[in-house]
Amino acid sequence: MNLDILKNTFTSNELLTGDFGLEREGLRVTEKGKLAMTPHPAIFGNKLKNPYITTDFSESQVEVVTPAYDTVPKTYAVLEGLCDIVNNEIGDEYFWPQSMPCDIPEDQDIPIAVYEGEKDAEAAMAYRKGLIERYGGKKQLISGIHFNFSFTERFIDKLHDAVAPEKPRKDFKDGVYLKLVRNYLRYRWLVIYLLGCSSALHQSYVPECVRQMEAVGDDAYVLKTGTSFRNSVYGYKNKIFLFPSYRTVKEYTEDVQSFVDKGLISAPKELYAQIRMKAKGVDNILESLEEDGIKYLEIRTVDLNVFDKCGIAEKDLVFLHQFMLYLLVEEESDDADWQKEGLENEEKVAAFGLDPDLMIRQNGREVSMKRWALEILEKMQKMDIELELGNGGVLKVMTDRVIHPEHTYAYRMAEMVKKEGYLNGMMRLAEAYKKESHDTRYLLKGFDNYELSTQILIKEAITRGVPVEEIDPQDNFIGLGKGDKKTYVKQATKTELDNYITVLVMENKVVTKKIMAQRGIPVPAGEEFSSYDEAARRIGPYVGKKVVIKPKSTNYGLGICIFDQGGNEKDLLEAVEIAFEYDKTVIIEEFIPGQEYRFLVIGGEVVAVLKRVPANVTGDGVHTITQLVDEKNRHPFRGYGYTAPLKKIELDEQTELYLKQQELKFGDVLPDGKTVYLRGNSNISTGGDSIDMTDEMPDFFKRIAVEAAASVKAVFCGVDIIIEDYRDEKSPFGIIELNFNPSTDMHAYPYQGTERRTGEFILRALGLIEN
């Protein structure tokens, strides 16, 4: 196997494709950096069933797990989404950014993960208790990144064809991964040097470790040239070193079984390893490895990177992927002591890696770690160019870290701790990450190719452990749940719960009105016209009356004219002409004065009520309208299109005209407290404000909304009601429109008022969550 084979067999796109998965563990802590003693948040559902967010050893140790994706960027983005969810859903707690623990209590007070009611619950807790007995509890709180990787089956196929078509495919594939494992064990020290980020620990950590460190500041201890406590002897490792064979799968499984049989480890999964071979079977791993072969590899070396919200930087992941390709082509030495050498190098680099003169062993010979590292990176750079991987920038960063140890994460972290203190420094970062997650809480990273409403739904599903299948992002089509409960959803509220004709009824304003009227629901009187001439003939009765003239079936307020003081024949017919630009049928309808409210009805219940206010600014006696708009547009919720819950206000011709009618210009300074409306229509899509009114709206009008939705048998329905005075049940009101794909994001992230968890209501209606 050499570079040329890769070059001749694959396109660079194929080389950049694989199956990638990430796991990130992390402790929940109080604002003071103490281990949180609270239970795993109930919103994450059942720990044993939520595939995205669960616990690891401790009840206070959150573990997020991405599904497998075929590119690094997608996998990384989903990890970020998961970290954002944790930051936003753990209340006033924080997600500890470091691998080494926070301020932790003694073993007996460390809360191990609680499992109840499930068939594996007892075994899971017993296993954890055993670990405390054998290794102590504090070391179990060390967290890290697990990087799961495999080539695609198509990649294996092509490689098999190119290299050894005569070999059975399974043996070939196992051979590829075994080579990767052996080489990884040889070269893992490089990962520890480049990505190591646990060079400091807290005084509450295991005393016999702390004792050997240098104290810096009040609460922090460091190893002077260490890169990774976690990967050092001070981290969590087996009591004695075990070297199973990695020559064949069979030899490996036999060795591991013999360790278990001899009582050296309690189960195969207790075998400490920087890289693990994973099989299809989870419970019967050794049998499955033999039978099904190696499915993927799990790399467990990577420390949490405190300088990244996700615990790992995307460039480091890009490096790790190319490192896999490097290990695939790099020739192996036949040194007999390679496993022992690999382990020694690991521990040396973990404890002393920042020493520029550090010597490690290469096939029995002492070599400069720095020189060897540069040699490897040079080969990788050559590979990058040959294979056109586009990783030049990333490799340059890595090379820089070798040349300048002070640029490593480990060095920078130790410096920060010396300056700010251990808990202080870490909590400053944790707080910044939490704020970042909060500010973008309406988005879900990794799924930003979906409309906001679908992102919100996916986010809620992931949070609660409902499996999400991506079906068609362009169409905002997803699958939710599994087995019998599996259901499909388009654009968040198009589901199997609504029947087709209900939707078609709502799509047609005339039909909707007819049916509502037949059911005794109050709707404005009106009639429809299918030509301008017809309207012109019958316009008479509407002259001077309060009317709305609108196209029959468009949305977003386009082509609608309101005559709230009545209009003359000429103006009415002009409005008719405009409306005909949007539809072949036009409606003239009684105008009902008052404020319009959007009632979001889901499954016979009003789950949110919103008032929409036209784009506006309020003066301060100092700033111009343009400046006030700029300021208002800075709100994190304001963006463009389907990507933000509120839209940026645009100062366009229409706004100019609207202001002119009020004798105002963009450059005018508004008096303090004076609110000026910039448009006539209240649509969010033209910069309007959304104000949650769910709690304020009386039940009376909520019941009207529910009845309106029920009249067309709608499960998901946005009911627009105009009410003159919502506080008065006797107030005149009328139902303007039923919407079959109601916006949910404007309720979830209003400009003012309570944020309504629309995703939760949808999942509940679909029977995917119970609580």
Added chain:
Amino acid sequence: MNLDILKNTFTSNELLTGDFGLEREGLRVTEKGKLAMTPHPAIFGNKLKNPYITTDFSESQVEVVTPAYDTVPKTYAVLEGLCDIVNNEIGDEYFWPQSMPCDIPEDQDIPIAVYEGEKDAEAAMAYRKGLIERYGGKKQLISGIHFNFSFTERFIDKLHDAVAPEKPRKDFKDGVYLKLVRNYLRYRWLVIYLLGCSSALHQSYVPECVRQMEAVGDDAYVLKTGTSFRNSVYGYKNKIFLFPSYRTVKEYTEDVQSFVDKGLISAPKELYAQIRMKAKGVDNILESLEEDGIKYLEIRTVDLNVFDKCGIAEKDLVFLHQFMLYLLVEEESDDADWQKEGLENEEKVAAFGLDPDLMIRQNGREVSMKRWALEILEKMQKMDIELELGNGGVLKVMTDRVIHPEHTYAYRMAEMVKKEGYLNGMMRLAEAYKKESHDTRYLLKGFDNYELSTQILIKEAITRGVPVEEIDPQDNFIGLGKGDKKTYVKQATKTELDNYITVLVMENKVVTKKIMAQRGIPVPAGEEFSSYDEAARRIGPYVGKKVVIKPKSTNYGLGICIFDQGGNEKDLLEAVEIAFEYDKTVIIEEFIPGQEYRFLVIGGEVVAVLKRVPANVTGDGVHTITQLVDEKNRHPFRGYGYTAPLKKIELDEQTELYLKQQELKFGDVLPDGKTVYLRGNSNISTGGDSIDMTDEMPDFFKRIAVEAAASVKAVFCGVDIIIEDYRDEKSPFGIIELNFNPSTDMHAYPYQGTERRTGEFILRALGLIEN
């Protein structure tokens, strides 16, 4: 009340608007013209519940009833639709076109209408038996047209305001209708003259009547100058003449009640009247008349017009409507004997109307019928001009009938009977009407503003007595059923039975395939591309393979290219470019060779299977391709757009090109028996032939279609399956597409094979019919 008031109060549109309803009775007869002794066809459902098609006196007497509509043309068209249904649904029987009966048996053998199981059944049959005893059965078989009329409430309002705003509205309205009734009774002789069409009868009719007639030919008897046996003493009338007061509603109801009390009639409904006042209440007519006032008028004078398939010509209906307006403005005389005079004139005109010198009585004076008739028509002509009703042509026809008695229906019918014989002549007409109905059986008159598929469904609903509500013709939106069973349907197969997400799944070919594949349904392998560049990068594996390249979500075969022999890179990419013109996503898919079949699945059952064949002609050794196409286009099923089940073949550029590839030109004469295809695609919309294969298709493939529909939970689904050899279960096959709004008309009216009653399957799936 005078003409000026109408002119100043109403637009001509308002004057032409009203509430119109028509009833037409008619006997079912054998091909020999004998009364059918078969039961009322079961397809018409329960006689007491079908609002459109029921029986009258006899089991063999069909009565069709239109709902009320606001214009004459719509009402008339619906009547035509109903008559077509009867013609098409009575098997090998015929709809007798004349008012006077066909060849009928003696009283004891006349089948009276059978009612079973309903609460009113016994009373209905007892009433009919009583009628036979009192009047004889044969006269009960006389059929006619009932014309129901009222002004709109808006019309009454405006008239009330203009004429007598001080009067209570109810009294005013009753007054309007009472005037109409009195004047109608005075002038009814004119209707008998103009529309009378029962101047001949069969020898099997009541002997004492027949005996007084002149025999013409073998089986026919005529009165020399008679216009209407039905309205004469030989028709069905009360034994003694009863003249209730028509001064006020109260006086009328009291008089009628006294007739009943005295035993002169058995119930109010037995009172013979040329015009009846109808109330809201049906069972308690007298009370309801007093309480609710007059709702509408029923005119019962009109004979069946044998020269029209519907039993009445549209122009005669237009005349009747203007006649109502005439009666409204015409001043009344105060002659005391007006009712007696009206009756005498009626009988005279019925028996001797064709005598040009006939004298009748006007306020006690003898006048020439002809002169008086012309006087009235002249007034009506003036009215037509003044009010701009546009009825000039119709009034001219009526005037012509007065001047030329030989142009009357009555005269023409008698002449026909003399020439052809009674049964012969009538049956010739009945057969012609039946054929006309059959040739246009895919249409439903009165509903031809709907797509064909909706017309078919409405037709089935009406046939079976399922109430149809027209909601929005533009959108093909209708309501079916009533009460709890009321449901809405759009475009025939968009119903409440399908859930929304199922439709959205089917709308997206990629999603459909994913879900079908997950469920183990065989679908062609393939992938999707969202840009030309992406496709260009990944086109490699498809070069030289059998593939289909198509836009992701369009229909009708637009933008689809098939490479059934494999294509080179350039051609494939050209096809990709074409496909991108129709959608932003393009699919490249494995091509499965074979014939494509459309399986129509409704409610888990394959109800029809169709093969579609590209537009083609078969030569005869004589005609050119152009001539053969012209001939084929003459088929009654071939038309344009949504109005015909098959489309006319167009000889356009594409056809020219396609023929050129076969070295053929439009002008070529094809050898006898040689079939030439004119296009590559088999869509019906481009002139393809549809061939029913429902019975031929083995259950194996039907089960596959049902499973495919079930995989997306579709109730209505068009499943397109390509099968290499349908007779072989082991034949390669693949599911190409699922269609959520499958065409039904192509199954209902195929070019070849059995016509499948798709409307019936839809109604059954909706739970609206049981059998």
